[in-house]
Amino acid sequence: MGKDEIDLTEKQILRRGEILDSATKLFLNESYGRTTMDNVLTLVGGSKRTLYKYFPNKEALFTAIIEQVSDRVLSAFTPLPREGTFREALIDMGARYLQVMTSAECISLYRAMVAEAPHFPDLADNFLQNGPCRASQHLAEYLRSHAKNNRLRITDPDLCAAQFMGAVRGNVHFHAVFNGRVPTKKETRMISETAVETLLNGWRK
């Protein structure tokens, strides 16, 4: 478990954080395989001794990086207090979802996770659960509690939520991943609006 990392000076925590942040840039811009420990070192400065003190090997460093970035990026998928009409809430959720999913940091994270999923299955599963799945679960919960009031015929909220998120993604996420073409904030909103228009109408009784 937590070997002996219990006692870390304030300074050491900072140093560890510096290393982690610098290494993050490398591991997310290049791939795991193309990033070398020496490469990390020349960017962060310092000696191998300290690097290997805080992160016993390359895999541990990568794991720490992914966990930190996942926490930071995917925290955007926490539910916000909803205001406005039902339709506006859906539009917001869709736009926010797409905005996060196509952000540069999330695309880099996604790339790393897809590439390394077979070798870091726990990290991949965490990304899936705390990322896309959690986002659509929140939407499902929202649908569950608002379906009746809005006279919607939703038998399977989870499936409907996933389909909505998928409709919002469309091919936009693919373009971001393969082409680096990310939508502007206005575009994401427009995309979400059209998706809501169609699906909301489709769910009507």
Next chain:
Amino acid sequence: MGKDEIDLTEKQILRRGEILDSATKLFLNESYGRTTMDNVLTLVGGSKRTLYKYFPNKEALFTAIIEQVSDRVLSAFTPLPREGTFREALIDMGARYLQVMTSAECISLYRAMVAEAPHFPDLADNFLQNGPCRASQHLAEYLRSHAKNNRLRITDPDLCAAQFMGAVRGNVHFHAVFNGRVPTKKETRMISETAVETLLNGWRK
């Protein structure tokens, strides 16, 4: 362009194909970085001389592999002669799309392309265009020609098609990529059916 690969014996073509097929398994099961030329060699047998004769370096071998696999896998996205009702045609297209996208070979290809997109942008673009984009373009064409007859309010067929494909994918594709959980043929059909149910209803005037 085509240096001097003009004259290849029947036998040589076969040999080249054998190498290509064996190497494909390695490059798609493991990643580009984790696959070594020696590893290819021990699987395919033979000598380095022949390997490097047909493929001058690792990148060339990888490129040839991806091109071949892309051709084979993405050819499933060619349009089929439609029969049955409009609704049934949509269900078929959705189910077929999801079936291909979550097939083991396509997932492996997807993983490789996502991982290597920054280093092989042409291959990535080819995958995007001949894969997901082509599939939704066919659907868009179909929508364009059948929207009026079915009294659908579709102002942007391309966007609608992409949204439909996205809705069909839902989170299923993510699960396949990160968890290896692929849907059965029955499940894909059911998923497509519910998507068609909702979107078709949503497009109605």
Next chain:
DNA sequence: TTCATATGGTACGATTTCGTATCCTTCAAC
């Protein structure tokens, strides 16, 4: 001041890996 600990700088060993070169066999054409 003194001493232990953390850190920087760097050398190093072991291993891997790409691609080339070498030597010998096989096989097909003439």
Next chain:
DNA sequence: GTTGAAGGATACGAAATCGTACCATATGAA
């Protein structure tokens, strides 16, 4: 049969890379 090209087995060079070892310095506490 002879000959020449293709192919197999393998050695090899060069470079990269992971992780360790060693020594000097700085820092902070007793």
